Amino acid sequence: MDTENFTIKQISVFSENRPGRLAAIARALQEEEINIFAFSIAEAKGFGVVRALVDKPGVAYKKLTELGFMVSFTDVIAVKMRDEPGGLFEIAKILGEAEVNIEYAYAYSGKEVAVLILRVDHVDDAIRRIRGAGGELLQSSLFT
Amino acid sequence: MFWNKAMETISGPDLRTLQLKRLTWTVRQAEKVPFYQSLLKNAGIRSDAIRSLDDLVKLPFTSKKDLRLGYPFGSLAVPLTEVVRIHTTSGTTGKPTVVGYTRADLENWADLMARDLTMVGLGPGDVFQNALGYGLFTGGLGFHAGAEKIGMTVIPSATGNTRRQIEMIEDFGVTAVNATPSYAMRLAEVAEEMGAGLETLRIGTFGAEPWSENMRRELEERLGITAYDSYGMSELYGPGAAFECEEKNGLHFWHDSFLIEIINPETGEQLGPGERGELVVTPLVKEAMPLIRYRTGDITMILDDVCPCGRGQKIARIMGRSDDMLVIRGINVFPSQIEHVLLSLPEVGEQFMVYIDRIHHLDEMTIEVEVNRDYFSGELGDLTHVQKRVAGVLRDSLNLRTRVTLVEPGSLPRFEGKAKRVIDRRGDIW
Numbered sequence: 001m002d003t004e005n006f007t008i009k010q011i012s013v014f015s016e017n018r019p020g021r022l023a024a025i026a027r028a029l030q031e032e033e034i035n036i037f038a039f040s041i042a043e044a045k046g047f048g049v050v051r052a053l054v055d056k057p058g059v060a061y062k063k064l065t066e067l068g069f070m071v072s073f074t075d076v077i078a079v080k081m082r083d084e085p086g087g088l089f090e091i092a093k094i095l096g097e098a099e100v101n102i103e104y105a106y107a108y109s110g111k112e113v114a115v116l117i118l119r120v121d122h123v124d125d126a127i128r129r130i131r132g133a134g135g136e137l138l139q140s141s142l143f144t
Numbered sequence: 145m146f147w148n149k150a151m152e153t154i155s156g157p158d159l160r161t162l163q164l165k166r167l168t169w170t171v172r173q174a175e176k177v178p179f180y181q182s183l184l185k186n187a188g189i190r191s192d193a194i195r196s197l198d199d200l201v202k203l204p205f206t207s208k209k210d211l212r213l214g215y216p217f218g219s220l221a222v223p224l225t226e227v228v229r230i231h232t233t234s235g236t237t238g239k240p241t242v243v244g245y246t247r248a249d250l251e252n253w254a255d256l257m258a259r260d261l262t263m264v265g266l267g268p269g270d271v272f273q274n275a276l277g278y279g280l281f282t283g284g285l286g287f288h289a290g291a292e293k294i295g296m297t298v299i300p301s302a303t304g305n306t307r308r309q310i311e312m313i314e315d316f317g318v319t320a321v322n323a324t325p326s327y328a329m330r331l332a333e334v335a336e337e338m339g340a341g342l343e344t345l346r347i348g349t350f351g352a353e354p355w356s357e358n359m360r361r362e363l364e365e366r367l368g369i370t371a372y373d374s375y376g377m378s379e380l381y382g383p384g385a386a387f388e389c390e391e392k393n394g395l396h397f398w399h400d401s402f403l404i405e406i407i408n409p410e411t412g413e414q415l416g417p418g419e420r421g422e423l424v425v426t427p428l429v430k431e432a433m434p435l436i437r438y439r440t441g442d443i444t445m446i447l448d449d450v451c452p453c454g455r456g457q458k459i460a461r462i463m464g465r466s467d468d469m470l471v472i473r474g475i476n477v478f479p480s481q482i483e484h485v486l487l488s489l490p491e492v493g494e495q496f497m498v499y500i501d502r503i504h505h506l507d508e509m510t511i512e513v514e515v516n517r518d519y520f521s522g523e524l525g526d527l528t529h530v531q532k533r534v535a536g537v538l539r540d541s542l543n544l545r546t547r548v549t550l551v552e553p554g555s556l557p558r559f560e561g562k563a564k565r566v567i568d569r570r571g572d573i574w
Contacts, residue, residue: 010522012522012523014515014520014527014550014552015552016550016551016552016555042524043524044524044527044528044531045528045531045549046549046550047527047549047550047551048524049522049523049524049527051522068552068553068554068555069552070515070517070520070552070553071520071522072520072521072522073522074521074522074523103523
């Protein structure tokens with residue numbers, strides 16, 4: 001099984017915790033006509049990391065770096081969930097039993113589907129186990 | 145009250161004769177130190193050429209840098225076997241300044257502290273809580289020795305555990321407290337929270353950092369004390385080189401033990417009484433570490449008025465610094481030390497900004513540094529680790545807890561010429 005097809009490049013952007021920083025990032029993405037599929041902000045004392053799944057991560061990386069932002073790619077996976085009670089449990093249970101640790105996660109719930117984006121310690125294991133259990137992952141080709 | 149009336153009030157020709165004799169002795173003592181040998185040679189002066197106090201201006205200045213270059217024992221005029229104690233003080237870069245004391249140095253220092261404390265009306269029967277740090281910092285041990293010498297009951301409470309400090313003041317009937325002014329403010333605040341009246345307290349002696357007349361009024365009111373300013377630095381033994389008397393109008397220097405001058409910090413030219421400039425001190429009886437015309441960096445002036453208490457010439461309370469030294473919670477910090485630390489850390493750039501605030505009466509230093517792009521993994525945990533590491537190394541190096549803020553690379557101001565990296569937001573401190 002080729003796990004590469006399901007390993008998605010999330011962009012992680014360092015941001016000081018002050019007004020206007022998210023707007024600056026978002027404007028840059030708009031200028032490049034980049035669509036944001038999902039994003040979250042993790043914050044520590046005085047700074048944070050903006051994490052985003054975008055349709056053109058390579059273009060986003062280039063644009064944000066040119067503007068002086070500190071950007072890096074992080075490998076994540078995106079798992080489709082049933083948008084009903086127990087949907088999250090199904091996925092989390094698989095990973096728990098596989099001893100795969102979730103470092104962080106964020107999710108979105110759309111009209112048709114809910115998606116859980118996961119940063120885990122063993123990406124390949126996670127992909128195999130989720131697919132093995134009949135779970136469905138978004139393909140990385142959606143984000144290139 | 146006097147501890148040593150003869151020496152506290154010596155003046156006129158008697159003082160000048162004593163000072164000349166001791167100045168000559170001090171220069172002879174300095175001639176035992178290699179770096180002074182070359183300083184004196186360059187200045188073309190020897191101890192046997194000093195004929196009057198006017199010859200002082202022919203002697204070279206000593207800077208903090210001169211002392212740092214000799215790390216660790218390059219400033220000692222006696223063999224280490226005669227040194228009975230060592231203290232250190234922050235240097236301008238990585239290495240501290242080492243200060244050594246012979247047994248006679250410690251006795252002289254304790255005698256000066258005894259004069260200081262007696263001068264403000266303390267003595268046997270007083271219970272003295274010494275809330276300054278004990279250790280390499282000279283504050284705690286310096287006051288301790290003088291306070292014991294004059295027969296007070298001394299509580300070496302040091303700093304921290306503020307509620308316990310308040311309980312001790314109440315339970316032990318403490319009459320006098322010694323602290324940094326900012327810690328004294330904290331004591332006042334906690335006492336109020338605890339509903340402690342501190343009825344026995346009557347005198348406070350404060351120093352090691354700048355404090356204004358407004359702060360004095362507030363401390364006196366809230367603690368129910370008379371508050372006195374003290375002055376000193378490790379290079380001049382430690383605290384106690386000058387102290388306020390009950391007039392609270394300037395600090396008496398001990399002229400039998402120190403020869404003082406005020407100079408223009410730019411030109412080095414001597415200034416007269418009433419003229420504001422940098423304080424330069426030549427200690428007159430220091431054995432282990434003699435100093436010649438030591439540039440303190442402190443801005444003040446010599447007051448020309450005669451004090452009703454009968455002691456000698458006073459200096460005004462310190463008005464500022466001639467260099468960029470900062471005093472944070474009683475600890476001296478040079479921006480160059482911060483730069484030195486940052487250069488040793490590849491995770492962050494060498495640019496920085498320092499912000500100083502007074503939060504709940506305590507100084508807080510926040511240092512902004514830029515993350516190095518090569519160290520950005522995208523993980524928050526790695527950044528937090530960098531933040532902790534920078535704060536940890538700064539703490540070890542400065543002996544000071546700081547707040548470290550990570551900022552985006554390239555976002556800090558770059559300076560051409562004189563850098564303005566320190567924003568002091570404490571307001572009314574001098």
